[in-house]
Amino acid sequence: MSIRNLDALFSPSTIALIGASNRPGSVGAVLARNLYGAGFAGPILTVNPRERAIRSTLNYQTISELPLAPDLAIIATPAATVPELIHELGTRGCRAAVVISAGFGEGENEDGDALKKAMLEAAKPFLMRIVGPNCLGILSPHVGINASFAHLTPAKGDIAFVTQSGAVATSILDWASARGIGFSHVASLGSMSDVDFGDMLDYLALDPKTHSILLYAEAVTEARKFLSAARMASRNKPVVVVKAGRSTAGAKAALSHTGALAGADAVYDAAFRRAGMLRVRTLDELFQAAGTLATGIRVKGDRLAILTNGGGVGVLAVDELADMHGQLAELSEATLKRLDALLPKDWSHANPVDILGDAPGQRYAGALDALLDEPDIDAIFVMNCPVAVADSLDAAQAVVETLGSRRPPVLTCWLGEKSPTEARRLFASRRIPTYETPEQAIRALRHLSSYWRNQQSLMETPPAVSDAITIDQAKAESIIDGVLEDGRSVLTEPEATAILAAYDIPTAPAITARTPEEASQAAQQLGFPVVVKILSRDISHKSDVGGVQLNLASPGAVLQAAEDMLASIQSIAPKARIDGFNVQSMIHRPDAHELIVGVAEDSVFGPLILFGQGGTAVEVIGDRVVGLPPLNQLLAREMIQESRISRLLRGYRDRPAADLEAITLTLIKLSHLVCGLERVVELDINPLLADPSGVIALDARIVVRAERAHRRPLAIRPYPYQLEQEIETQHGGRYDLRPIRPEDENALVDMLRRSSKEDVRLRFFNTIQNFDHAFAARLTQIDYDREMAFVAMPPGEASIVGVVRLLATPDKEDAELAIMVRSDMKGSGLGYCLMEKILDYARSTGIRHVFADVLRENHRMVKMAEELGFAIEPKDNSSDPPMVTMTLDLAE
Structure with missing residues (x-):
């Protein structure tokens, strides 16, 4: 739901306190004291069935008796009473509630879970927002709100602090008070049954009183919403986060090395970097970083x-x-x-x-x-x-x-x-910026440089690589179909290798053999030396059971190795089904490095990609970098640079540098695989050999599941290839239409430069002389989950002749529209065709209303909108220059 009705939390006209009390030391009494003492200018109404007055102010025994409908309600009553109270408040027109009460499923209490569901169901018909339950409350010093049971009211400031922990909130308030630090808002989210970090980031990103945002997080919900909101907020102001639970163990039941290595904290680290946020380790660092970044x-x-x-x-x-x-x-x-x-x-x-x-x-x-x-x-x-x-x-x-x-x-x-x-x-x-010790100052420099790197990564334009990748997704899907029809979830090595080949990842030549004799014949066909590996659907790690023999140089050696392998497995894993042998050419690359690249699934952020040093001791070495797909060239290179083995890959002494471009391209291909094959759960390539001549996968393991819907969605929506199409205007003009990409920056700037100054002014409401990188990046590096922009290009050309874009509000019910056609293409019917396509897209995604603010003098745009059914109304009379608002109801 995102920011809908969040204004009622932070700028309400009327506040009601349900569960107010005169009993000294009670939560209800502290809430009343804080609410009345913080300086709120509007009415504060209290409800308690047993009191006549609260703090010398008339009290009401029921919600129905309240003389005014509250915008915001603070609830501090037993958990069992809350769902009915929410229903009563919603009926009165209340738009938001802060539920202080506990008892809603903390500690996996089933009765509490049922109460939580009942509370949310009660709020749903009224679009009422819930903060909590089990939270400290909220504070907005600029409007005099202290709707919490904190021990003090903070000063006004420009820092927003959002936390899951009420204890951390009170500690931070005390810490900040001693240092004269003020806040724009403080929000304790508690159990985050409704309002979560994503909602708060969306709201605070646009809040003029907030210049920097601090988060204390224990867990993230709805990863895609969180990352979309965080990326948007980070482009506008510094976002600094402390994540608790850094020592949490990684994945437990993973069949692959990747799953074992991709610990939860490493995934959060990758997510925060990808969103342009700055992660710090302690609460002290949190405020030091905020103070440093706030200096500008x-x-x-x-x-x-x-x-x-x-x-x-x-x-x-x-x-x-x-x-x-x-x-x-x-x-x-x-x-x-x-x-x-x-x-x-x-x-x-x-x-x-x-x-x-x-x-x-x-x-x-x-x-x-x-x-x-x-x-x-x-x-x-x-x-x-x-x-x-x-x-x-x-x-x-x-x-x-x-x-x-x-x-x-x-x-x-x-x-x-x-x-x-x-x-x-x-x-x-x-x-x-000033500090008490040299250590604090050096740490602040690290914060500044890390923040700068994250912001650069967030805005950097990647080079195009799509033409360098050949994908046969249909072949890969058919292999997975066969595996699942066989009742298996783990692919054999030949099947896994075939999927890698379908995504253009180099693999070693190999032949499947059913018997030791066939293995010997296959080795002669490939040429010596060879590697022989056991082929079994029941054995995941072959080397653990003696199922791998290297550097075999003769037919007899292959025969003997295969027979020994069968004997060894019979004693170690007698129930394992043996399907034969996989005979591979022995790859001899003395200067090659052993790498691991893989795919795993995180319980919060969904599919992720891992890179690091490979080999049989991969878990012991523990060199791992986690990235969230989709990857581009810049993100893939960053993953490589973050690894410990990257220093070796650059070459040292007489060992030449590995082909970093080939490694980068392999990570990008793996990203395409993750995005395209939704049934892949885990994947290992270990080792991936890398040397000056390129890369080659020597061993692969893939785990799949039957139902696509069971996989968590990608935390970042990938480029939607399915929206690429050819369009034809009413005048017969044909164009390639596709979603905009980050690498379209130069083509978009070229379109703007080839357009008249008047047309640029009509589109952007201002005369723009310099189309710099920051300006262009904001137009080309979009979040496909909440934005869409289609570019029109003449067939076979790289030039852009028209762009239409849609920016949805965080709740994805309303969206703002904008369109521009290159000046020399006006009158060709392209603009009308682009408008139709973007409106079709809006309908398909559930957007209910589309709107646009347009200069009144933009007669061509206004006329086209009228033909498409838009309602045209003058904007606020004070607007300069004069504008009109165009709206279209897509739900009709």
Whole structure:
């Protein structure tokens, strides 16, 4: 349901407290005290069947007696009473409720689960939103709401904090109060029966009072909604998350190495990175990161210059930087000469720039100015140790004056407890990030650089690779059909290899043999040396039962190996059905690295892809990186770079670099397989050999299930190939129509540049001179789950001549429409055809209403909309320039 009626939570006109109390120390009494004491300007109505007044205010015994319909209700009554109360409130017109009460299935209580379902069913007819149950409540200081049983009301601020834990919320409120940190909203979601993180992110992304969003998460529900909302929010403002439960064990009952390696925390890590969020490890880091990002400074890397009046603390900062895998910036000769001219002869002559303990403010100013002009520095860390021969506040003022109105990436740390107080206040007043210790500052640099990398990844345009991949999905599906008809879920190695071949993943030449004698003949056909593997539908890990023999160089050796294999398995796994042998060419690649790539299924985020170092000791080595499909070239490369083996893959000593492009392409092919074959549950390629000549899969294992519907959906909706089509306009023009892709950025910008300035103004309501990457990326890198854009292209050409797009609201009932046809194509009927196609798409996805704001002078667009049945109404008379709103009800 997303943001529908969430405004009633954070800006209600009237609040009702159900379960208010005068009993000292009770939850109802604390809620009443907080509600009345927070400064809310509207009516607060209380309901308690046994009280005449609450806090000297007239109380009502039932909801039906309330003189006003509340927008928001706070409920603190026994769980069994809540469903009926929700029904009564909905009947009165209440739009949102915060259920403080517990007893709704916590600890897997069946009666509680039934109450939760009854509560949600009661709310459903009224589209009433529920926060909780079993939560602390919500707080919105800007409108004077403290609908919680917290021990204090926070100050106003621009940070929103959303948490599943009420205990964490109160701790954070106390922590922030001591540091003068304020909030725009605080929301304790409790059991998240209705309103969840995705809903809150959608709301807060557009909230003007919120500049940064902090999350404390224990679990995520509805992964696709969460990631869609998180990606949208992250493009607008910093989103920082602490995820509890990092030590949770990984998948338990997986047949594949991939499933065993893909622990839950690694999946959350991948999801947060993919959404452009910044993950931190502790609550302290959460607020440190929020404070740093809120200053508005940004970095483009982690090359750090350190400016200090104390050599020892400079060394501590360098050590911490090394631990965080940061870099100490190299100072150019020009900068060194400039510093030589400014500083005493005994300065450090290197980075860290130690300007000596007696450094006055003027010395700080000169050295900082020189470092600011150094192009190979990503950030500057300025430190000060209190000394008797120099004034710490003078040094701070020099830093502030040197920076002036500029916002370069400069972090400060004035050490001590009493001496630096005024300096820290000065930095805070100028929004210059300041920290108490070098460790905190270096950690802040890591936060800044991680956030920058995540944002770059979120907005980076990937190169196209689709033409480099040949897929035979029908062949792969037929193999799976045969396996399931045979009553099996685990594919044999030849079947698994055939599926990899259908997705153009290189595999070793192989022949299936039924007997040791046939295996010997197959080896002669392939050429020696060979590998012989047991073929059994009952044996998953062949090497564990002696089912693999390598480097066999003669027919006799193959025969003997096969016979020995049968004997060994008979003693170890006597009930295993033996289907024969798989004879493969022995691949000899002395410079090759053994990799593992695979597919597993997460209980929250659905299918995922794993990459790391392979081989028989794969679980022991534990080198794994998890990614969420679909992958593009940039995301696949990032997965490789995050692995420990990536350093080896780049080459070292006399060992040449592996073909990283081939590895990247293999991950992309695997992503296509995951998206296309919904019945694949688990997949291992181990090892995947990689060397300068490319990659080859030596062993594969695939597990399937019968029903597609049983697989969790992909957390990120992949490119919808099924929507590609050919269209014909009323004038006979033919075009290829398909959903827009991120790699269409250049073609889209070319279309805009080839259009008249007037047409661009009519489309974007403004004259745009520069179509930069950020602008174009927002138009081409869309979320197919809640957006759609169709591009029209002449057959066989790469140029775009028309675009029509639809942006749905988070509840996917309403959607905003926009269209543009290249100026030289106007009047061709293309615009009308594009409008028809996008409206057909909207109907097919359940969208009920389509609307668009259009400049009143855009007569061509208005006329076309009228022909398609849109209602046209003038927009607010105050709009400048004058506009009209076009609406179409698709449900009629």
